[in-house]
Amino acid sequence: MLSEQYIQMTKQKSVIRNIAEAGAKRAAEIGYDNVFDYSLGNPSVPSPESVRNTLHKLADMEPMALHGYSPTLGISSVREAIADSLNRRFGMEYAAAHIFPTSGAAGAVAHAVRAVTKPGDTVLTFAPFFPEYMPYINTSGAELKVVPADTASFQINFEAFEEMCNENVMAVLINTPNNPSGIVYTTETIKRLAEILTEKEQAYGHDIFLISDEPYREIIFSDVDAPYVAKYYDKTMTCYSFSKSLSLPGERIGYIAVNPAYEHAALLVDMFGQISRGIGHNCPTSMMQYLIAECIDETSDLSVYEENKNILYKELTRIGFSVVEPGGTFYIFPKALESDAVAFCNKALKYDLLLVPSDSFGVPGHFRMAYCVPTEKVLRSIPVIERFAKEVYGI
């Protein structure tokens, strides 16, 4: 009488986890320093000192004020601080009523989908895509469908997108900067996407929402065109997390910002509150809400990620890999040296290189490297990658 749906989910072991486990086993043998672990997207830089200082300050608050129930829609002053920051940075006009604090970007995407779909509806996303979108969406009763990638640029494959559009599509989910490709959608891409969505809305006679998952927004490299998506499409729900910007992945804090240009923006936020209530989650912790409001415009020192990207992009290209240069994140997504990405990554394991095959991201024949690792380790890994490519593939 146990739920068959969730029993099945327990059986689908994540590919990334299998690799991480193999790596951990190997690390026990030869030491973690000697394993080139590019498998996991865990921030590798500490939170800024202001996070520690704020935590001490909060701990000294009157306990009932600090630890009391948050209102269903979040603490007002926190929602206002988020709105103000977005308005300052992106020239938007959010008010507190358009902001809903969530359990990271994961909670944000899961809520956004539940608010604008019913079971049987379709949500479209673009390969390569973050595989956790599958459980976020499929457990809601809606169905995630994946538009094939434009592997030349990892921008959007608009031809394939238009072919897959139909009247069941209620929402389109994008992730920019993108996990796993590291690509940032250009202003041109976002404008074209907005145009098509507007055309399709008219054709189908119903709203289509754009869910923009942006946990990597603060990790954008020099001179990259990185538009604020909601500026280009009224029905945009922006999903954000402080996991990467403040290196707080375990603290589960983020938000959804609903574009105030959408006429029912405040109603959507009210609905998020009801979705949260139904799953017994209610709000993120009061303490983390207060924390991020105090640190709203700060980030960890994220410069290491660009440094690592520069090294990897240059060296992988030199070695002979085909790579699209990332514009942000801490991921790079080169083409594998054989068509079977799983076989390729298994062979790399023998060189103590932990790479993630691309199949679960919806693209065959590539691999993801999460370069949220110390730069000295990136440098040490280059000759190993070179040796692997030469010995196994003769390049």
Next chain:
Amino acid sequence: MLSEQYIQMTKQKSVIRNIAEAGAKRAAEIGYDNVFDYSLGNPSVPSPESVRNTLHKLADMEPMALHGYSPTLGISSVREAIADSLNRRFGMEYAAAHIFPTSGAAGAVAHAVRAVTKPGDTVLTFAPFFPEYMPYINTSGAELKVVPADTASFQINFEAFEEMCNENVMAVLINTPNNPSGIVYTTETIKRLAEILTEKEQAYGHDIFLISDEPYREIIFSDVDAPYVAKYYDKTMTCYSFSKSLSLPGERIGYIAVNPAYEHAALLVDMFGQISRGIGHNCPTSMMQYLIAECIDETSDLSVYEENKNILYKELTRIGFSVVEPGGTFYIFPKALESDAVAFCNKALKYDLLLVPSDSFGVPGHFRMAYCVPTEKVLRSIPVIERFAKEVYGI
């Protein structure tokens, strides 16, 4: 194209919230000290000093260790600390594998229901019951049905229960100590319940789970028979929150403990992880997990609740109310002085008494007082209650 289900939920304004809002308006006029606010179940005693000390200690931890991702099923050492504490206190044999940290007891109940039901199944609970069970269960697709109260004792009405049992019942949800009655189910009640569940399992040929919601477990008054429910029924999922014991309601931290006597206990915990994953919640915050592990056997000074209960039970009885004496919590649930509880509470509002009518708890003609307020205020409220009863109802 917005979800009709959640739009409808935004329209159902909570009765408790309406009263609290009326009270807030009145407080603005005459000062909060002069409003006798018995409406909200917010802890009124601060967290123990150990909570503050632990927060400072955690803030000084290495940030990446403190704020890193928690494993899907929670931090091992935290799960172990919870299991050990339960084993010490209640003679159980939990291991870490039987413990799942949740976003309070709310998250615990919502997960427990989703693991053991499919859409269309029935969950039974007993009046009076916590009205938030409705959204927790009904949004899962299962249906909550409420067994009428035994208003003489607020123990279980077994006759009504047996009549409502049928093969669609997959889980029974109890709340002891009970919100709103303050009653603690006796050992006799739990034993009888376990017997019936075992009989019904055999009759229907499937498991029936007992979901025991116990956020008030640490608020049990002197000499009250308060059995640990899971000792009496193998298929028990115990749902707990630190909201009341450590006065941390806004920090959303609790757990589900699955009785290890149930053969698939660890599988259930794995399934909880998948349920959490689907809604993008993942785990409670790392910081709160570490906090409660450090403070696992501590509580706030909860003695004020018993002091308030003693005053209210004695005085309400003296004034002429019919009251069942609470065995725990910070609630009391007297019979109203007219059959229409809403009318009764509206009349009380004119005396600046904020009482909650019983209808949403599944029992007519009663009212709930949440006496998590300062004792001096309880004392000042007595002559007001007396005047109200005399002037309006002539008693």
